[in-house]
Amino acid sequence: MAQNTKPTSILDSLGEEIIRIIAPVSICMFMVVILVSVLDSSSSSSTSASVNSIATIAYAETNSDSSWDKFVGALLNSLVFVAVVTVVTFILVLLFYLRCTKFLKLYMGFSAFVVLGFMGGEIALFLIEDFSIPVDCITFVVALFNFAVVGVLAVFMSKMAILVTQAYLVVIGMLVAYWFTQLPEWTTWVLLVAMALYDLAAVLLPVGPLRLLVELAISRDEDIPALVYEARPVTCNGSGAEGRVAQRRVWRDRGSENSDHESNNNPNANSVFVENVDSGSNSTSNASVVPDSSTESNTLVSGHNDATLVRAEEGWVPERDAELSAPLIDPRMNIQPQQSELEGIGLGSSGAIKLGLGDFIFYSVLVGRAAMYDFMTVYACYLAIIAGLGITLALLALYQKALPALPVSIALGVLFYVLTRFLLEAFVVECSLNLLMF
């Protein structure tokens, strides 16, 4: 009569895991689309020349150039950007190798603060101006200060409620993605493709920085110092009742003195990381949890971890530093090796899938840029990206090693955008005009 052992179907566990990754990605994309459509409609003229960043350092697109010029300019911009990202990623690998944990953690916290405080504040100001909300400056400053500081704490030390940490990561991804959509159009598209190729190279090539980072982290059994979104692990039914507090695998760079380094400011890690941890009892391990090394008193999970980290790493996203006179570039590292290491996603194992924040960002950039054209492209690109993410997760379960999260989704997204914009729209518009279908 103990019915707590209702067998979980594969739909429950596998579906639940996938939902827990797709939901935050969708939320991030949705928020970026809303931001873009609300803020863009008001400021229609601030198109190209307004953003001065490292991604437009080679060429600033103007409206009067020919398509070929724009394309070449965008290509140059993207090459510069990818080069910067590569260099910064290598620096990060070096720092990780030299165990400079504190520095990386501080850098990440600082970066999160800048994103949440300055960029979040700026977007809030845009919204206030657009809607003429009568907020006074005292309330605004207090609210922004609260938001930013708590966000830094949530990202920096992983001791907050999981929901709060996840929410803040999604917000950071959203803010950075919105900023990226302000780049000129050609630059954005070529940049997306370039980042997808870079991700592919950096994770799969043996000399790629992200792969080195992953292997270093695995060999030391540490967390990667990057901003990583970790989905809650699915707990199986019967095994959760043993009073065992499964500690979530906190990125030890957050607040723990372990030698995890948080990557630099706002590292956007695109990693899908599934960690499979077998507890000592070796029954169905339900929570992918590795004991935080700072709490040595109760290591509930014995050293019996099969922690196979799957992480897909992403490149870095340098921050716009026109006004910020930071001595460093402040790159945001999207390092996230995508690893899915469990024996089948969700099949009786309790892996927590981790997706790098850079993945969130670039998916949202694609959808945001599609939103600047029309909502039809938004729907098409959203479906393409989700399909790509599903394919990537399936590959993850198949290959069980670090995989890049960007290429498939970006490829499908760009393809669907082009097809929708140039083919589907004409078709649908004609059909609607002739009252055939609407």
Next chain:
Amino acid sequence: METGSQTQTTDPGPNPIPNNPNNRNPIPNRSSTISGSSPVWHTIDGPLELSKEDLVSYARRFYKFGFAMLPWLWALNCFYFWSVLLHTRSFPRIHHYVVRSAVGFAVITAILSSWALTFAIGGERLFRPVWDQLVMYNLAERLGLTGLS
């Protein structure tokens, strides 16, 4: 399903879904006969929460940090320890800090929101000379904050 023993069917152990905080009741009313040990979760996270020793220091640390003009931190502290707020007698040490965080959050929110509402609703009529100087969009324009810096 059929056995009248607790609500085990409807309660899938520690609730993996993070958005119903009240589900994670620490009251061990489920499966106490079955497994012999009923997990008592203090926090929202359930089986993923921090270790027991950490929880008290966590609550205390967040309570203390909240004094740096961070009512939002207090609110999150209460959110995280929601079940502690509901069942006051079970966790005395944590409860001490959580209640104070809740009180602090309520007080500061009351003050701030009354000020903000007065400002917003009263508007120009009340603050004739300074309203224009205090309102955010004017201030932003004046300082050039939204020049897409």
